[in-house]
Amino acid sequence: MVRMLMDHYIFSEMEQVKERTLTFFLDEWFQLTPLSDTTSICERSKMLSIDIKVPRVIAIMHVHNMRKESSAPNESVEEFGRTIHNIFQMVLRTIDRANNDICVSTGNDMIFLINTPRIANALAKLTKIKAQIESKYFVSIFTGLSPVVKDFREVGSYYRYAQVATRVARESGRGFTLYDDLSIELLLSNVQPQIKQDYLSKVFDHCTDAEIREWTNLLSVYFQCNGSISATADQLYMHKNTLQYKLNGIHSKTGYDPRNRSDSVILYLAVHILLANSTIALS
Missing domain, CATH: 1.10.10.2840 (PucR C-terminal helix-turn-helix domain)
Structure with a gap:
C-alpha cells in the first residue's frame, strides 16, 4: 500500500513538472516574432518532441463557475480550484497527444494548440471536449479560436487573436467565437x-x-x-x-x-x- 502511494506521488510530481516545463516553453514560444532568432525554441521543441512547424489552431477555453449565478451552494476558491484541476486532467485524457496537440492550464483558462490545417477540425475536437466538461461539471465553457497559424514565428500574434475571440465569447455568452468571424465585435471589444x-x-x-x-x-x-x-x-x-x-x-x-x-x-x-x-x- 505504501509503495502504491509513493508511486502515485512520484507520478503526480512528474506530471506537474512536465506541465510547468510545457508552460514555460509556450511562454517563450509566444514571445517570438518573424525577426526573432529561433535557434533556442527549435532546440527546446526537439527536446519536448513538439513539432512547432506544423499548422495549428490556437484556442482558449474559459471555464465559468455557474454556481455564482444559481441557487446552488457556492464553492470556495479552493473547491473551484480542485474542479478546474479535475477538468484539466479530464481534458488531458481527451486530447490527441499522438497528433501533437498541446494543452496547458492557467487560472480558469485552458490553452490549446491543435495540430490541424483546418478550423473545422479544431472546432469539432473542442465541441466534444466542451460537451464532456459541461455534462459532468456545473460550469459553462466559452472558447475563442485563432485563425490557422502557418508560420511558427507568428504564434504569439495568433495567441492574442484567440484572447480577443475568447473575450467576445464570454461577453456575448457564445460557446465558440472564431476570430475570423469577428467584425464589429473587434471594434467593440475594447469599449468600456x-x-x-x-x-x-x-x-x-x-x-x-x-x-x-x-x-x-x-x-x-x-x-x-x-x-x-x-x-x-x-x-x-x-x-x-x-x-x-x-x-x-x-x-x-x-x-x-x-x-x-x-x-x-x-x-x-x-x-x-x-x-x-x-x-x-x-x-
Missing part, C-alpha cells in the same frame, strides 16, 4: 461597458423596455435581410404595411429611420451591442 450603456441610452432615450426588446428583434432581422421590406416581412410573418408602420414607429420614437443609410448605422450598432451584451441594462 459604461460607454456602451451611454450609447444605448442616447439612441433609445424615452423608449420602454418592451419597445426596445421588440425593435431589437425586428431590426436584427431587418439588417440580416439587408433592408429588404419583403424579405423581412416574410421572415417575421408580418404584412409589409405592418412592417412599414413599425419602422415608422422606430423613427418617430428614436429619431432614427432604419431606412436611412446613416441612421441605420446608428441603429445597427445599438442592436449589435444589445444582442452581444446580455448584462447591459435596457434602460
